[in-house]
Amino acid sequence: MTEILVPVFAALGDETRWSILTALGEAPASASALAARLPISRQAIAKHLEILHRVGLVEPVPVGREVRYQVLGLELSATARRLDAIGTAWEQRLADIKTIAEGL
Amino acid sequence: MTEILVPVFAALGDETRWSILTALGEAPASASALAARLPISRQAIAKHLEILHRVGLVEPVPVGREVRYQVLGLELSATARRLDAIGTAWEQRLADIKTIAEGL
DNA sequence: ATCTTGTGCAACCGTTTGATTGCACTCGAT
DNA sequence: ATCGAGTGCAATCAAACGGTTGCACAAGAT
Numbered sequence: 133m134t135e136i137l138v139p140v141f142a143a144l145g146d147e148t149r150w151s152i153l154t155a156l157g158e159a160p161a162s163a164s165a166l167a168a169r170l171p172i173s174r175q176a177i178a179k180h181l182e183i184l185h186r187v188g189l190v191e192p193v194p195v196g197r198e199v200r201y202q203v204l205g206l207e208l209s210a211t212a213r214r215l216d217a218i219g220t221a222w223e224q225r226l227a228d229i230k231t232i233a234e235g236l
Numbered sequence: 237m238t239e240i241l242v243p244v245f246a247a248l249g250d251e252t253r254w255s256i257l258t259a260l261g262e263a264p265a266s267a268s269a270l271a272a273r274l275p276i277s278r279q280a281i282a283k284h285l286e287i288l289h290r291v292g293l294v295e296p297v298p299v300g301r302e303v304r305y306q307v308l309g310l311e312l313s314a315t316a317r318r319l320d321a322i323g324t325a326w327e328q329r330l331a332d333i334k335t336i337a338e339g340l
Numbered sequence: 341a342t343c344t345t346g347t348g349c350a351a352c353c354g355t356t357t358g359a360t361t362g363c364a365c366t367c368g369a370t
Numbered sequence: 371a372t373c374g375a376g377t378g379c380a381a382t383c384a385a386a387c388g389g390t391t392g393c394a395c396a397a398g399a400t
Contacts, residue, residue: 134254145246148358150238157326159333164376176359178378197367198376205330208323212316219312222261226309229263252388268346280389282347301397302346343400349393356387363380370373 133214140211143187148172149180153189156203160193163201237318244291244315252276253284257293260307264297267305 143149148170155166163181167174181201184190188207193200247253252274259270267285271278285305288294292311297304 134258138249138251138254141245142249145242145249146358147242150242154238157322157329159329162376172358173360174376175361175378179358196376202330203326205323205325205327208326209320212320212323215319216313216316218261219309219316221309222307222312223309225261225263226306250388266346276388277390278346279348279391283388300346341400343398345396345398347394347396349395351390351392353390354388357385358383359385360383361381364378366375366377368373368375370371 134218137211137214140187140189140207143183143189146180148176149184152177152180153184153203156190156201157205160200160202162195162198164198238322241315241318244293244311247287247291247293250284252280253288256281256284257288257307260294260305261309264304264306266299266302268302 151170152166155161155169163174163178166177170177181190181192185192185201189204191202191204193202255274256270259265259273267278267282270281274281285294285296289296289305293308295306295308297306
């Protein structure tokens with residue numbers, strides 16, 4: 133289960149990638165358009181977009197000669213749900229252990 | 237807002253760290269105990285535990301001369317909630333754009 | 341008192357990663 | 371037909387990362 137999650141988290145564990153995602157969250161944009169308002173090169177952005185695309189957080193949309201990218205909030209929400217499930221499961225286990233400890 | 241999230245995701249974006257977390261999810265354990273059932277050295281595990289601790293995913297509990305670590309599911313669930321909020325916000329923006337586009 | 345188990349540093353190493361520059365190509369606009 | 375904006379690919383580089391080994395030290399267990 134976590135096999136699918138880990139690459140997503142790795143993708144989300146980078147400040148630059150978040151600046152890209154939040155920019156795309158406002159409106160879809162191409163790598164060049166993003167390069168215009170972020171302090172890094174277009175090629176660096178392209179690599180980040182490729183990473184984000186591979187984990188399904190972003191989707192390329194060809195518009196004429198340029199390639200716009202759209203952020204996919206649904207993937208993020210799906211990841212959030214899985215994460216919450218794991219968190220509550222662990223919390224449950226902890227509670228169980230505590231209960232047993234009290235029974236000494 | 238994301239400033240707090242990013243290091244957490246970076247911590248979660250590593251397979252080994254998940255194997256540690258899932259092990260701790262079953263029951264609290266020390267670095268040495270974890271080293272006994274994971275294929276990496278105790279020192280490597282100690283570093284991972286330090287990282288996990290810094291982002292609040294794990295908590296050290298001194299027991300005699302050893303240091304047990306407890307996984308904190310609540311932190312994970314909290315992260316999940318924030319993530320979901322962001323995801324739905326982006327989805328909303330996309331829907332808005334689509335609505336505007338239809339209005340042409 | 342001694343032995344052994346668990347920790348904590350520190351140095352070191354290969355690989356991965358984020359970013360850069362440079363070049364070639366394509367396709368829409370003029 | 372030409373110009374220019376947008377893209378893709380490759381080589382390169384410094385820094386960060388995951389991991390190892392070695393050593394020193396503290397504190398239970400015998």
